[in-house]
Amino acid sequence: MQPFTTVTGIAAPLLWANVDTDMIIPVQRLVGTGRDGLGPHGFERFRYLPDGGDNPDFPLNRAPFKGAPILLADENFGCGSSREGAVWTLMGMGLRCVIAPSFGDIFHNNCFQNGLLPVRLPIEVIRRMAEAMEESPGNARVTVDLDRQVVVTPWGEAVPFAVDARKREALLSGLDEVAQTLQRADAIAAWQARDRAARAWAWDPVG
Amino acid sequence: MARTLFDKIWDAHVVADLGEGWALLHVDRVLLHDLSGARALQEVAERGHRLARPELVFATPDHAVSTAPGRTSETFAGGARSLANLRKRARETGIRLYDLGQPGNGIVHVMAPELAIVLPGLTLVCGDSHTCTNGGVGALAFGIGASELAHVLATQTLAQRRPRNMRIRFEGALPPGVTAKDMILHAIGRYGTAAGTGYAVEYAGSAVRALPLEARLTLCNLSIEMGAKMGMVAPDATTFDYLACREFAPKGSAWDAALADWQALPSDAEAHFDRDHRIEAADIAPQVTWGTSPEQVLPVTAAIPQPRSAGDRAALDYMGLEAGRPIAGTKVDWVFIGSCTNSRLSDLRDAAAVLRGRRVAQGVTAWVVPGSETVKREAEAEGLHRQFLAAGFEWREPGCALCVAANEESVPSGARCVSTSNRNFVGRQGTGARTHLASPAMAAAAALAGAIADVRGMA
Numbered sequence: 001m002q003p004f005t006t007v008t009g010i011a012a013p014l015l016w017a018n019v020d021t022d023m024i025i026p027v028q029r030l031v032g033t034g035r036d037g038l039g040p041h042g043f044e045r046f047r048y049l050p051d052g053g054d055n056p057d058f059p060l061n062r063a064p065f066k067g068a069p070i071l072l073a074d075e076n077f078g079c080g081s082s083r084e085g086a087v088w089t090l091m092g093m094g095l096r097c098v099i100a101p102s103f104g105d106i107f108h109n110n111c112f113q114n115g116l117l118p119v120r121l122p123i124e125v126i127r128r129m130a131e132a133m134e135e136s137p138g139n140a141r142v143t144v145d146l147d148r149q150v151v152v153t154p155w156g157e158a159v160p161f162a163v164d165a166r167k168r169e170a171l172l173s174g175l176d177e178v179a180q181t182l183q184r185a186d187a188i189a190a191w192q193a194r195d196r197a198a199r200a201w202a203w204d205p206v207g
Numbered sequence: 208m209a210r211t212l213f214d215k216i217w218d219a220h221v222v223a224d225l226g227e228g229w230a231l232l233h234v235d236r237v238l239l240h241d242l243s244g245a246r247a248l249q250e251v252a253e254r255g256h257r258l259a260r261p262e263l264v265f266a267t268p269d270h271a272v273s274t275a276p277g278r279t280s281e282t283f284a285g286g287a288r289s290l291a292n293l294r295k296r297a298r299e300t301g302i303r304l305y306d307l308g309q310p311g312n313g314i315v316h317v318m319a320p321e322l323a324i325v326l327p328g329l330t331l332v333c334g335d336s337h338t339c340t341n342g343g344v345g346a347l348a349f350g351i352g353a354s355e356l357a358h359v360l361a362t363q364t365l366a367q368r369r370p371r372n373m374r375i376r377f378e379g380a381l382p383p384g385v386t387a388k389d390m391i392l393h394a395i396g397r398y399g400t401a402a403g404t405g406y407a408v409e410y411a412g413s414a415v416r417a418l419p420l421e422a423r424l425t426l427c428n429l430s431i432e433m434g435a436k437m438g439m440v441a442p443d444a445t446t447f448d449y450l451a452c453r454e455f456a457p458k459g460s461a462w463d464a465a466l467a468d469w470q471a472l473p474s475d476a477e478a479h480f481d482r483d484h485r486i487e488a489a490d491i492a493p494q495v496t497w498g499t500s501p502e503q504v505l506p507v508t509a510a511i512p513q514p515r516s517a518g519d520r521a522a523l524d525y526m527g528l529e530a531g532r533p534i535a536g537t538k539v540d541w542v543f544i545g546s547c548t549n550s551r552l553s554d555l556r557d558a559a560a561v562l563r564g565r566r567v568a569q570g571v572t573a574w575v576v577p578g579s580e581t582v583k584r585e586a587e588a589e590g591l592h593r594q595f596l597a598a599g600f601e602w603r604e605p606g607c608a609l610c611v612a613a614n615e616e617s618v619p620s621g622a623r624c625v626s627t628s629n630r631n632f633v634g635r636q637g638t639g640a641r642t643h644l645a646s647p648a649m650a651a652a653a654a655l656a657g658a659i660a661d662v663r664g665m666a
């Protein structure tokens with residue numbers, strides 16, 4: 001996993017509520033497209049015109065926001081399916097951080113697995129940042145600092161955000177969670193032996 | 208201390224407390240499908256790990272396979288590679304694969320309860336958000352992403368943060384013509400698509416107790432549309448009757464031991480729920496969605512609401528609807544009966560009962576896609592397929608099909624479809640497709656009328 005410490009750059013506003021994973025990447029693209037090839041298909045139903053050209057109405061197509069590393073989003077971002085391809089797609093578009101008031105649960109977990117940082121901030125702060133980005137396109141910057149757990153707004157305010165200590169550690173170090181869990185192999189085996197004795201019915205039909 | 212159904216299953220599966228509400232949970236069963244499963248098996252192999260417990264892993268192709276009558280694994284060429292990959296990895300790892308045409312094959316959340324792969328009190332995961340469906344038998348079942356799935360396959364465990372408890376009680380008797388699908392759509396309309404985020408939801412109350420097992424699966428299926436990864440119904444005699452004698456149900460003395468454990472699972476009377484809701488079953492009418500989010504739903508007797516936000520306006524525009532007009536009477540072009548929400552035998556019976564010798568309206572393309580090979584065979588044994596065919600429906604092979612269009616079976620752009628599936632997202636059934644979610648009976652009524660119609664008036 002790609003570690004995450006600090007990202008500074010342009011924050012692109014996409015203030016739509018309930019952006020679902022089907023909007024981020026249609027499932028058809030997950031059939032036969034490798035995880036590295038998804039970026040160009042991100043938001044394709046909104047991003048392109050029927051003739052394949054860029055849709056000028058799609059916020060991320062506007063000059064300073066194309067390829068921005070930070071996304072400013074609205075409520076329930078990433079709701080819907082469990083497809084991790086949604087995270088790979090956003091990263092393929094150059095994003096490293098999504099700031100939203102709330103996230104779909106599974107998407108939120110998937111972000112951490114890949115080094116895309118989901119940050120929860122109040123919608124008022126997000127709206128103000130979006131305005132600041134629009135007012136001074138190309139100049140305003142946002143910094144997301146995971147180490148200090150703050151988002152530095154375009155007007156220089158350091159707004160703290162909460163993040164799970166476990167997830168923060170893993171992101172800062174780019175930890176391999178499977179290797180970490182496998183160190184507990186003995187505890188897992190002991191649990192299974194105990195459970196097998198207590199709940200033979202859960203194991204016998206399939207074991 | 209008094210505990211909920213959820214608490215009991217969670218607590219029993221903690222291998223290690225990771226602090227701050229996190230636990231390393233044991234996972235009792237893993238389901239794989241052709242899209243996320245093949246990939247996860249590949250990732251485990253590439254990273255040099257072995258499957259921790261292949262005997263606890265079950266696979267079935269469902270997403271990227273054709274559902275055309277007489278299909279083979281090559282009919283949808285785009286999915287043939289993932290399926291070939293799934294077969295190869297299944298052989299190498301020794302996991303059970305239920306292949307096309309075999310009993311046991313089908314939509315992953317239909318086949319798991321059908322074979323009793325999922326049992327009360329078990330933990331189960333799948334790389335698919337509708338894994339919550341399996342909570343209908345009283346299991347803790349939830350969807351995860353590809354990396355988490357690889358972690359489970361390699362370790363048989365998963366680090367999760369404990370969600371909070373929510374209960375939704377449906378009390379009283381359901382009015383005629385109202386189904387589990389209407390109950391859950393009504394709840395989503397009332398509480399919103401993010402209400403369940405961070406919660407495990409238990410559905411309870413007399414109206415839930417009265418539901419047959421398959422209807423409980425439908426109820427739990429849309430938990431994720433309310434934002435909840437997990438939805439569940441406490442196991443009871445209905446559950447036990449359903450599971451008894453199924454392929455992977457415990458047998459003989461193991462069954463008796465299981466039953467004793469299962470009877471201790473329901474939430475204690477004093478158990479605390481962080482949120483507790485109550486819905487009167489009598490207030491629920493047949494539901495239909497009007498927008499592009501499952502919370503944009505209304506009783507079929509109502510008028511399309513005035514937009515309250517830019518999102519509402521965009522939804523009306525996409526759906527080609529006009530605020531203030533009755534939703535009933537809106538012309539439809541397609542009807543889809545299928546998906547892990549509503550493709551079980553009881554769903555097909557419900558729909559067939561509405562058809563009763565009548566014909567699908569002119570210009571409507573209507574599909575029935577049974578949820579599994581077993582559902583298909585049982586329905587054919589009852590002659591349901593003949594009723595559908597006689598009415599003008601297509602009778603197809605099991606799979607996800609029009610629910611997600613991963614196999615390129617899709618509703619044409621601009622066409623309007625009444626669908627028994629669970630998501631009415633923009634483009635979900637195909638680019639530009641307009642989806643109205645409803646129950647199987649309502650879908651059958653729409654097929655006959657050629658328009659959204661109140662099934663209660665079609666008798």
Ligand code: SF4
Pocket residue numbers: 269270314315316335337546547548606607610611628629
């Ligand atoms: S039927 Fe639809 S919702 Fe269910 S598993 Fe298949 S694609 Fe997902």
